[in-house]
Amino acid sequence: MTRSALEVFNAFMLGYFFLLNAVYTLLVVLGWRGIKDYVKRRGMIDYKTIAGSELTTPISIIVPAYDEEPVIVESVRAMLRAQYPRLEVVVVNDGSRDGTLQALIDAYSLIAVERVPRAKLPTWPVRQVYVSAIEPDLLVIDKENGGKADSINAGLCFARYPLFCTVDSDTLIDDDALVRLVRPFQVHPETVACGGVVRIVNGSTLEGAHVAEVQTPRNPLVNIQIVEYLRAFLAGRVGWSRIGALLIISGAFGLFRRQTVIDAGGYDATTVGEDAELVVRLHRHCRERGEDYRVVFVADPVCWTEAPSSVRVLARQRNRWHRGLIETLWRHRRMIGRRRYGAIGMFAMPYFVVFEALGPLIELAGYVAFGVAIGFGWVSTTVALAFIGLAFLYGLLLSFGALLIEEHAFRRYRSWRCMLRLALAAVVENIGYRQLSTLVRARAFLTMTSRRKKREWGEMQRRGYAQAAAPASKPTADEPLRRAA
């Protein structure tokens, strides 16, 4: 009885494995075709006009800030100097306990003003609005602590331009990133959201707030994450975007149509994964209203962020991401399998439920069942090794596929040493890292049920870059924990 049940389960696992990898293959193929198409069209895209035209759609950059005193002044300065014709920077000081607000007041000659919000979204109280006497494009909002999503909503209420992006204060944006990110909105005015690529800056060299030379670090954990990001962005997101089923736009780097987000209710401050939840809600909002809309991903505009370099911090980050995914899927479960929601409801959401959200639990059960079957001799060693080898090989194929796409289209990692490090990371990822990731994400289910809900920013221990973006003091390993990426 036990054996037959296990055999049935193992058969299910085999089917699950093949179906999952079939979907991965489809995504990589779609991603490859999307990138090929992008490379073909690249030569005819006129970024020069966008970058130089006063008619280019203006953007509000909303910067939620919590205890960012060492870096906030320089971060804001870098954003104000972004290469874009018309933009404003809206910094939202979310009840920081340190001198974040005072640092801004001193550096930018802020004065307190009365401002009527242009939109009404529920947020924790705004204490004061400031404008700068020397930077006309800077607005600072001081409010009571309410968390990141709440801060962005406050920023939305005071932002004045039709498009907005949210950028973490410690994220670096490529010089032409905003120009590239705005283009879909100008070519297709029905676009409501556009995501760009988030790349890992660890190991790279900075000049001021710009990435001067892209390199990989020595830390294998970070290199594994680089490969992971390449797979996720260059294959996964391009693929989903190509079939109109993009479910996630990175909170670190995305451009949105302000009015549509406000109409949809703004960011949800009660969820951990507010960025993913917003995109799903935008899909739902637009489809339920029968609006013509697009949510797209563009592979070229890039922002850079620091990846966790220790297992502990990485585990916390992935736990948080997985909780966010589960919450989002649960909140919008009525979209699953419903034709009314198009490719989102029929493909993307079922995929994310079965293979992403529940995937860790199924995989863990699979490891256990497989182990029991091998232990009792119900599966031959040869078959077991063949299956493990196949899974390993397929994982390698997907990772190397992503490296090929990167090399074909972008070539950010110029040196052979970087390529070899990433190739090695793609191998090592399958031995331990993937299994650890499964455990951490499975644990997210437990964390969800036991964790108290609080207005959290998460935690991230910053180790700093090769050259920091001119902070007052260089972050060290002993620095108090700060918010997550």
Place this chain on the structure above:
Amino acid sequence: MVLLTVVVALKKATRNRAECVARERRRRFSASLASGAGDEAELAALVADVTSSRLAQDVLLGVLAHEWLDVRLRDRHRFQDALRRGGLVDELVRRLAAADPADRGRAALLLGHLRLPEAVAPLEPLLDDADGDVRHAAVRAVGLVATEDAAWALVRALQRGSLPPERILEHVSQRWAVDALLAAYHIVEFAHVRAVLAEALGLAGDPRAGAALAGILPFGSEEERVRCCRALGRAADPAMAPLVAAALQDDAWPVRAQAARALGAMRADDRATVGRLAAGLSDPAWWVRANCAEALLAAGSDGRAALEAALASDDRFARERAREALELERVRDEVRAA
């Protein structure tokens, strides 16, 4: 794993080689452009390369985009003639009907960057292409040709609404298009895009635009009046100040707000205008009050005096706007002095 690594390594090596080839191409094309295409052999090689390779087309586009204006007019004409003789122009025109949008777009951009007057007619249908990237490439290409025919092609595209008006404005709002813009402005068929034509005239910065804009401002639709004020603000011609100041009495607050902003750009400081701006500090609309305060600051000592007088106003909103504007100016003065 070794095999996969070799595959990626081969890709890297191939791309490295492609970059070397691109650098060599750039050098050759640049030399051809500077010398007016050189001898027949060089010309034939260039035409063959560009015709057969998308990468070569991208390189030629890059060279033309960066270097065309640096080349002497005589050599530019020689280059154009050489390419006509060599058959490249005919080939590019033929490719405007290619099945692949990337080919259509590239051909359009090459014709545009070559500034070939005869290219406008075959380019115009691409302004309505099914592919958005091709439409945008076509509008840029036509804008680069910069002839009266090109201006009319863009004006007709405005009329048809085949692209967002701003995307056409970016290319048609130039001095070379003003005659066509002015003529279209008075044609009945273009009546529904008069506001956009007015804005184009303002962006073009041609002095003749003022008279056309002055005609719309009192009588046009709300959108037209807003665009007019914006255009007059960009032109920043102080002679237009009385006309724009009258728009501070407009029924629609967006028009009043734009008018105040335009007066700020003009630094209008005549007594009547300053008086109207001071009255605008009590406007019911926040943006009108804010823009009037900014315009008074830009008006110099008379404007500042009006703001200081407003500190004693019965109207709370006027007092608040005046206080904020003066406080900002005070801090700016302190920073400058420091």
